[in-house]
Amino acid sequence: MKLYRANILFTPSPEAFQIFEHGYIAVNENGLVEGVYEQLPEQFKSAEVIDFGDKLLVPAMNDLHVHAPQYRNHGIAMDMELLPWLNTYTFPEESKYKDPAYARRMYSRFVRDLWTVGTMRASIFATIHPEASCLLADLLNEAGMGGLVGLVGMDRNGPDTLSNTVEEAVEGTKRVLEHTKNMPRVSAIVTPRFVPSCTPEMMTALGQLALDKQLPVQSHLSENPSEIAWVAELEPESTCYGDAYQRYHMFGETPTLMAHCCYTDGEEFELMRKNHVFAVHCPTSNCNLGSGIAPIRRFLNAGIPVALGSDISGGSGFSIFKVMQYALQMSKLQWRNSGQKENFLSLSEVFWLATKSGGSFFGKVGSFEPGYAFDALVIDDSDLNFDNYSLPHRLERYIYLGDDRQIVKRFCAGFEIAEPKI
């Protein structure tokens, strides 16, 4: 049993933070939280306590939508909307991952940058390339971090250099699955890029693979009006964009992440609710590409699960703390645009999205309730806390003003995670 003392903040539910000022957390030999306490319980009195002093201890971040092979492009090329952006900037960059040496150089930095900002688990789009995808899994695993790696299926409307056959996509995904089978926190996820990139044959095969192997699924949904119109053309029999996944068993029959959902409404909304499909909210990306903003309040009201994603490189930065900030801000613009009818998100709600809600895709992750994996960040905010702010205000200031400089320790599943080598 390990015992840590710190100012502990987490969100068992979206409504409010649970706060333990100079509290204690016990973590067992399996890296799971045993309990959080105001006072050190009797049975631990003789145990050694690692004291983090006045620092904050919070659950680590979970990034539920990120493109590792867009690493080089993050922070540039923000002058187009989705479809031309894909063709002009993104597909040519992803094509480079045929070269394992290039992949190693970039993916090492990618994993290091996730670590830097305090993201301990991520659901990741790789490319069509099996070797590079397995390498990405290795790098995550060697770092001790958690994640799902998606070998991407795409067999139409992309460049030849970035297309695979149905068989290659299926075999490649199986290869990642096999490659990760002994990794404790890294696995594979079925990843059709998005409907415009996948023929019905590709969709059929990937859906069958997800069912056969009981694998989770990730893709993109209703990000942009031009994309939605294109899907309607390509899949005239689908009643909505979401139905174009549902028809192929990739809309909640196994755990499913759908990134963006900016224009999800009507039947698609109802399908997501009924099938417990996650909407992964990527507000920085949605701003950068001028996509639109997902109706998160309505998703939450309806019980549609929601997580946060950086969406590198549509999104410009890795920090999920900054994604929280955008989620708050965009919800306020929506509140304004709704004639002040639709309540904006609260700080505890967005924190819950980034931790417990997003983390749930990886199991019991993202909270400090008993039985949860101890994924945690120790934050030394002494430079920001120069005037005796309350603990909620300290966390709020960290979210708005802090960066990686204040994160002094990172834990995943009970292990302290060192900076990954690049």
Next chain:
Amino acid sequence: MKLYRANILFTPSPEAFQIFEHGYIAVNENGLVEGVYEQLPEQFKSAEVIDFGDKLLVPAMNDLHVHAPQYRNHGIAMDMELLPWLNTYTFPEESKYKDPAYARRMYSRFVRDLWTVGTMRASIFATIHPEASCLLADLLNEAGMGGLVGLVGMDRNGPDTLSNTVEEAVEGTKRVLEHTKNMPRVSAIVTPRFVPSCTPEMMTALGQLALDKQLPVQSHLSENPSEIAWVAELEPESTCYGDAYQRYHMFGETPTLMAHCCYTDGEEFELMRKNHVFAVHCPTSNCNLGSGIAPIRRFLNAGIPVALGSDISGGSGFSIFKVMQYALQMSKLQWRNSGQKENFLSLSEVFWLATKSGGSFFGKVGSFEPGYAFDALVIDDSDLNFDNYSLPHRLERYIYLGDDRQIVKRFCAGFEIAEPKI
């Protein structure tokens, strides 16, 4: 004459960056730019060149709307819209600046934080308190930075602890003006808080003061629907919110900054255009308070001058680089909402807003054209530039991904500016 060598980027016009790869800039004894050159001109061949190697050299940032006495509150208290936010969080905090010791403690940090993010000049709202306002001017001046300090006039609808009489506001402003008369880059600005805070008597007196002393004016305009409705009630004879300043000679008769302008349209828009009133765009604040977003593209198309502001503490961070990012992003959402009709802003346009356009309020500031004050930042982006990005992409990556860590030198009016003591 001083000579610097670096990768030099600036925006003489909004359309494009001027870029000198490993170029030279000559700065004369008055701290003014003599010229920027691809090759070292013959007449300087014998002079010493300070070589910044592969670093970037860009104009320093100008923050045209910021509230120094809201320093303690920045990064907290983002759960209300403008009017309740003012009453609940802001007015009580500003009341504390009656105490010069408190003011010194906070204003020192405020000036240090402007410096940290590379803002060398700012137009600042202080409080009603003359002593604290003069102290703020002292701190800016001692740092070597530039700015306009506004002693705030507010004689209605605020707490007693934060109200002054017409005479106190006029005399206080004169005191700041007198106090700064020998400061090379710090001066006073007439500052009615906003129409709801100022009786017609206050507006009359401050307008007269601006005319008599030929002082610039700053205030708030059309930030929020509730505020606009309130102004219409309070000033029934005004034909629009802008007219409630215009009637009192504070809408462009002397150089005028109006923060926000989220809902400026029709007559108000036309008045701003005709009178060359600056719209100070504060998109982070507008998001945080759910205010709305100003129609910057339409302002630019009409020739209305535009600058950027952090609006601490409605805005959450000091960095004008980050305000640029939000300006880009919000313009993309507006482009989307306009049915893709209203072009979004370009990187060079927002850079120009932050440098040459905003800087013009302080004179020839914000560019590296001959005769401009050498206000500059040296940026060591080697950690971000790990893969031979082009110079425009390096600057773009710095704007999206960088922070104060990469700013290694700061200049104001030719002087290198050291970190202000706190």
